[in-house]
Structure formats: C-alpha cells, structure tokens
Amino acid sequence: MAAPLHGEDGLIWAPGWLDRAAQQVLLEDVRAVLRRAPLYTPTMPRSGAPLSVRMSNAGALGWVTDKQDGYRYQATHPATGAPWPPIPARLLALWSDILPDAPPPEACLINWYGQAGARMGLHRDRDEEDLETPVLSVSLGADAWFRLGGLRRGDPTRRMKLSSGDVLALAGKSRHFYHGIDRIVPDSSTLLTSPQRLNLTLRRVTRA
Numbered sequence: 001m002a003a004p005l006h007g008e009d010g011l012i013w014a015p016g017w018l019d020r021a022a023q024q025v026l027l028e029d030v031r032a033v034l035r036r037a038p039l040y041t042p043t044m045p046r047s048g049a050p051l052s053v054r055m056s057n058a059g060a061l062g063w064v065t066d067k068q069d070g071y072r073y074q075a076t077h078p079a080t081g082a083p084w085p086p087i088p089a090r091l092l093a094l095w096s097d098i099l100p101d102a103p104p105p106e107a108c109l110i111n112w113y114g115q116a117g118a119r120m121g122l123h124r125d126r127d128e129e130d131l132e133t134p135v136l137s138v139s140l141g142a143d144a145w146f147r148l149g150g151l152r153r154g155d156p157t158r159r160m161k162l163s164s165g166d167v168l169a170l171a172g173k174s175r176h177f178y179h180g181i182d183r184i185v186p187d188s189s190t191l192l193t194s195p196q197r198l199n200l201t202l203r204r205v206t207r208a
C-alpha cells in the first residue's frame with residue numbers, strides 16, 4: 001500500500017492498493033451487499049438493449065438505467081424496491097484514505113463483468129449533480145483493459161490495465177474524461193473464477 005500516484009490531469013492511480021487479504025474481505029463485503037441487493041440486468045435508455053455488465057449498488061443512492069426512464073440515481077433497487085444496503089465501512093475508509101478532502105460518497109455502483117465478452121463503452125460519468133468530487137473505482141478479480149480519453153469523445157485515448165486490488169480515481173480535469181472497459185482478460189486472477197471481474201465505483205451525487 002504505497003502512496004497513490006498523482007498522474008497528469010488529476011488522475012490518482014494506486015495500483016495494488018489492496019493486498020490479497022484486503023481484496024478477500026472486501027469481496028465478502030460485496031457478497032453481503034449482493035445478498036440483499038441482487039445483481040440485475042440494466043438496459044439502455046430508449047432501445048432497451050441489455051448491458052453486458054450486470055449491476056447493483058450500495059449507498060443512499062444507486063445508479064440505474066432502464067428503457068423507460070434511462071440513466072439516473074434512485075434510493076431503491078429497481079427489482080426488489082428495497083433501499084440499497086449501506087456502503088461497506090471498508091470502502092468508506094478507502095475513500096477517505098485516497099480522497100481526504102472529498103465529501104463522503106453517496107453511491108457505490110457494483111459492476112459485474114461475468115463473461116468474457118462483457119465490456120463498457122466509452123462514456124463520461126455525468127449523471128451526478130456534483131460533477132467536481134472525484135470518482136473512485138476499485139477493481140477485483142480478472143484484469144481489465146481500461147480506456148481513458150479526454151474531454152471530447154474524439155480525443156486520443158490510452159489504455160491501462162486494471163488488476164485486482166487496483167484503485168483509480170478520476171479527479172480534477174480527468175473527472176470529466178471519457179473512459180470505458182474494452183475487455184476483460186481471462187485467467188488473469190484467482191480471486192474470482194475466470195473471467196469474472198467486479199468493479200466498485202464510488203461517487204458523490206448531491207452537492208455537499
């Protein structure tokens with residue numbers, strides 16, 4: 001757990017921040033959340049096409065999408081109607097370790113890449129009322145090729161490999177950058193059965 005690296009454009013990069021034991025206890029926390037708030041298959045606004053990533057949330061607010069109402073935050077699970085479970089204390093601690101000056105996160109999106117073809121297209125995180133507080137993401141399980149671009153969709157992109165235990169924060173200018181997951185690398189981690197990957201994305205939604 002070395003100090004996080006501060007890269008260009010405000011990017012904060014902490015590869016290997018969580019060791020194997022820390023990944024395992026966090027995975028148990030996530031499993032406990034998923035028992036109360038099961039993964040569901042989100043769908044695209046308007047077209048209703050299913051995303052290849054299944055999702056759930058923890059926190060006062062969760063990010064959801066479906067054909068009818070599109071991208072949004074809401075306090076309840078779209079299938080069960082129950083409030084989301086609280087964000088695990090370990091994740092709140094991790095947030096303040098990496099982002100000591102940020103207001104606490106309100107949403108923890110759980111992205112589950114469950115099959116080899118699962119991916120996430122290039123997008124910006126912009127459904128939050130607070131677009132300045134950094135977005136922090138934790139990777140567990142299989143490696144993933146993360147693509148990071150710039151402020152405009154057509155800007156040049158670079159790719160970074162995200163591995164289990166890595167923590168990345170889009171802060172400063174990079175908070176507004178296009179990004180996505182090109183693909184998952186099978187047989188790259190033993191934390192979860194290949195090719196599964198979990199990503200936890202913590203965000204502040206309302207203005208503090």
Ligand SMILES: O=C(O)CCC(=O)C(=O)O
Pocket residue numbers: 109111120125137144146162179180181199201
């Ligand atoms: O899975 C990842 O590492 C990225 C997730 C992401 O960008 C998002 O949920 O908005």
Ligand SMILES: [Mn+2]
Pocket residue numbers: 123124125179
């Ligand atoms: Mn994103």
